[in-house]
Amino acid sequence: MHFGRLPEEEIPLIDYTLAPDAPLTASVLSASKPGNLQVSIGGTKWGSKEWVGQIYPFKTKDADFLDEYVKHFNAIELNATFYNVPTQETVGKWKDKADTSSGFKFCPKFPQSITHIRRLKNAEAITTSFYEVIGTLDDKLGPLLLQLSDNFRPKSYPELEAYLTHLPKGIPVFVELRHKEWFANTDARENVFSLLHELNIGSVITDAAGRRDCVHMALTTPNTFIRFVGNGDNSDKKRLDDWVTRIEKWSKEGLQNVWFFIHQQNDKQTPETVYYLCEQLNRKLGLNLPYPHFLNR
Amino acid sequence: MEDEQRPVTGFGLAYGGELIYCEAVMNEDNFDVLFDRKWVASIAHNDDWDWMQSSGVILPDEIVAEIGLRIESNYQ
Numbered sequence: 001m002h003f004g005r006l007p008e009e010e011i012p013l014i015d016y017t018l019a020p021d022a023p024l025t026a027s028v029l030s031a032s033k034p035g036n037l038q039v040s041i042g043g044t045k046w047g048s049k050e051w052v053g054q055i056y057p058f059k060t061k062d063a064d065f066l067d068e069y070v071k072h073f074n075a076i077e078l079n080a081t082f083y084n085v086p087t088q089e090t091v092g093k094w095k096d097k098a099d100t101s102s103g104f105k106f107c108p109k110f111p112q113s114i115t116h117i118r119r120l121k122n123a124e125a126i127t128t129s130f131y132e133v134i135g136t137l138d139d140k141l142g143p144l145l146l147q148l149s150d151n152f153r154p155k156s157y158p159e160l161e162a163y164l165t166h167l168p169k170g171i172p173v174f175v176e177l178r179h180k181e182w183f184a185n186t187d188a189r190e191n192v193f194s195l196l197h198e199l200n201i202g203s204v205i206t207d208a209a210g211r212r213d214c215v216h217m218a219l220t221t222p223n224t225f226i227r228f229v230g231n232g233d234n235s236d237k238k239r240l241d242d243w244v245t246r247i248e249k250w251s252k253e254g255l256q257n258v259w260f261f262i263h264q265q266n267d268k269q270t271p272e273t274v275y276y277l278c279e280q281l282n283r284k285l286g287l288n289l290p291y292p293h294f295l296n297r
Numbered sequence: 298m299e300d301e302q303r304p305v306t307g308f309g310l311a312y313g314g315e316l317i318y319c320e321a322v323m324n325e326d327n328f329d330v331l332f333d334r335k336w337v338a339s340i341a342h343n344d345d346w347d348w349m350q351s352s353g354v355i356l357p358d359e360i361v362a363e364i365g366l367r368i369e370s371n372y373q
Contacts, residue, residue: 002306002308002367002370002371002373003371003372003373004373005370044373045346046346047345047346047347062345063345079369079372079373080342080344080346082372083326083341083342084326084341084342084343084344085326086344087344090344111326112323112325112326112372113325113326116303116304116323117303117323117324117325147372149304150304151302151304227373229373263373265370
């Protein structure tokens, strides 16, 4: 099973309408001052061979992908840190490469050994190690993504609360909930979003065809982290249009930061999707987001 | 106990001229690869964003890459 994906024939049957805002969203945004919206958009890897000759110069070597990536996007959902905690030296090299782009941010994902193997228990040492390593990113460090396992249910709420409560303060964190009970069970949903709000931790919104419950529209801080899982067809543009409309509304109500990451099954489509989203946001919200630039345009 | 089981990504895979059921079972910092319920290899993600085989029966690079892509798709 692949999270949120559906067989091709089922994709056109899905209603992609974004849910209304959760009540918490209005109260969180009303406590924030509107204006000065910051938007960061990117993909989930910088090493896509499909981009060579599309947005990367011909003959770009794998080792130079990050140097090129930062010329086209202002953020990356750093999934590499999920599989392993990299060395400080490696992270230092990533930072050096990104230093050529002033506003660029890395958004590292918590390691699988913390979230999926230890399930947030007895994870103090590796959490400390993870924070030390990613701290090397310094001014290039964006918020962290903590993805819970598909089978991490509301009955594990005490472990979640204990872990989040003891996280170091100062680096923003967003939590992605995946088990269906977090959304289907009203008490579980209200409890977990209240907890995140109290701890000033963000809630990830994952927009995927097969999991509409994850499009919960509950902002627990005046910031949003959206993981958009595209279908790679015409439905993507309409869905992105709806997101731009919602972000425009939230912006007027007090939204401060948007982290928007594109997940396409075919990596070649990611630059086009990002381009379209930037274009719409710039047009509707009067922003000046940088676009990916294509070699043939 | 189901909740405590290690996460598994399962899918059909064309290998050696036949379709087999492949499972990638998560460990601390790598994945065990099972073909039709039998362990054949371990693979890990490196800092260059590539999937590398760390032990087991030597698998073709494209098979390792395919398994890696399936894992990434699941935890996207």
